[in-house]
Amino acid sequence: AQSVTQPDIHITVSEGASLELRCNYSYGATPYLFWYVQSPGQGLQLLLKYFSGDTLVQGIKGFEAEFKRSQSSFNLRKPSVHWSDAAEYFCAVGVTGRRALTFGSGTRLQVQP
Amino acid sequence: EPEVTQTPSHQVTQMGQEVILRCVPISNHLYFYWYRQILGQKVEFLVSFYNNEISEKSEIFDDQFSVERPDGSNFTLKIRSTKLEDSAMYFCASKILQGPGELFFGEGSRLTVL
Numbered sequence: 323a324q325s326v327t328q329p330d331i332h333i334t335v336s337e338g339a340s341l342e343l344r345c346n347y348s349y350g351a352t353p354y355l356f357w358y359v360q361s362p363g364q365g366l367q368l369l370l371k372y373f374s375g376d377t378l379v380q381g382i383k384g385f386e387a388e389f390k391r392s393q394s395s396f397n398l399r400k401p402s403v404h405w406s407d408a409a410e411y412f413c414a415v416g417v418t419g420r421r422a423l424t425f426g427s428g429t430r431l432q433v434q435p
Numbered sequence: 436e437p438e439v440t441q442t443p444s445h446q447v448t449q450m451g452q453e454v455i456l457r458c459v460p461i462s463n464h465l466y467f468y469w470y471r472q473i474l475g476q477k478v479e480f481l482v483s484f485y486n487n488e489i490s491e492k493s494e495i496f497d498d499q500f501s502v503e504r505p506d507g508s509n510f511t512l513k514i515r516s517t518k519l520e521d522s523a524m525y526f527c528a529s530k531i532l533q534g535p536g537e538l539f540f541g542e543g544s545r546l547t548v549l
Contacts, residue, residue, distance in 0.1 A: 358540075364543075365526060365540040365542035366528075366538075414478075422468065423538055424480065428478075
């Protein structure tokens with residue numbers, strides 16, 4: 323079965339600093355990869371997704387992620403973090419033939435002024 | 436922009452009571468899901484539903500849980516006899532296509548079991 327690991331439970335960055343959130347997956351074939359963001363008390367909003375093609379994908383709010391097959395990773399990046407980016411970020415994987423997404427445990431991002 | 440809506444936003448119930456959480460998926464979507472998130476923990480898959488039947492369920496989705504699409508628009512999750520450990524945020528999601536498409540999530544229903 324597929325699995326997703328987000329090794330960082332909590333990250334704190336200063337406003338304006340760059341950000342990288344790590345995501346590693348375990349699956350025998352190429353998975354379909356997603357990053358969702360959850361603001362406090364809110365639902366899950368899709369930031370970006372990778373199905374195939376260009377391994378660098380652009381998302382909303384200035385986020386991007388790069389799929390690296392050799393490292394089984396799909397790390398989320400943003401060059402300059404804004405205070406409004408403080409939230410919980412979830413990486414998720416979907417695979418062909420299985421209809422549900424599997425989520426990682428999440429990374430809580432705190433932004434310092 | 437179309438969205439998934441969930442009611443109630445918060446429900447408090449006594450242990451042993453039945454609870455029904457309601458969801459209105461996006462109108463042209465065909466696949467429906469329930470996930471739950473216990474406070475501070477990961478988002479866990481409960482069940483998926485397509486063509487008026489369950490297509491997949493997790494080990495969490497035991498006999499206490501049931502889902503229904505009673506009228507072509509609502510999608511409900513029923514917990515027959517709630518337990519303390521059912522306290523969580525329950526998210527409904529929908530998807531238009533088969534395969535790896537994006538899930539659109541509602542804002543969740545927080546269930547507190549006392």
